[in-house]
Amino acid sequence: xxxxxxxxxxxxxxxxxxxxxxVQYGEAVTQGxxxxxxxxxxxxxxxxxxxxxxxxxxxxxxxxxxxxxxFGLVALPSSVPGQSLVNLGATLAVGTVYAVSPNVGGIAPxxxxxxxxxxxxxxxxxTTALLDFQPSVSNTAKA
Numbered sequence: 001x002x003x004x005x006x007x008x009x010x011x012x013x014x015x016x017x018x019x020x021x022x023v024q025y026g027e028a029v030t031q032g033x034x035x036x037x038x039x040x041x042x043x044x045x046x047x048x049x050x051x052x053x054x055x056x057x058x059x060x061x062x063x064x065x066x067x068x069x070x071f072g073l074v075a076l077p078s079s080v081p082g083q084s085l086v087n088l089g090a091t092l093a094v095g096t097v098y099a100v101s102p103n104v105g106g107i108a109p110x111x112x113x114x115x116x117x118x119x120x121x122x123x124x125x126x127t128t129a130l131l132d133f134q135p136s137v138s139n140t141a142k143a
Contacts, residue, residue, distance in 0.1 A: 020075055049119070086130065115142050
């Protein structure tokens with residue numbers, strides 16, 4: 001699977017309307033990684049399309065790095081198109097749908113999701129730099 005190549009130093013908010021939150025990481029996290037929240041401890045972990053539906057449910061994108069148990073800033077999704085833009089510090093293909101990758105914390109084009117992997121859309125590239133962060137969770141693995 002070909003994940004996007006993120007330059008961590010270039011990850012940033014893409015609009016002033018993008019919702020953010022300070023969260024506690026449950027493991028080491030790098031900017032630009034997709035995250036899910038574990039209800040059992042309330043901490044945020046890197047997503048994984050290979051390891052069950054719960055780990056494929058993206059809820060945030062890391063804007064700052066952090067070690068295990070450290071706090072960091074994340075971008076949150078919006079249900080309104082164009083309200084939650086994130087600069088992933090990568091070159092995106094305009095109009096391409098991006099999804100949770102089977103590589104922990106990674107983001108990949110939806111066409112790269114393989115059979116048996118859980119499908120969660122993260123968003124659509126609106127420019128070569130910006131992702132409109134609007135997750136859509138299927139709760140199913142690709143056949």
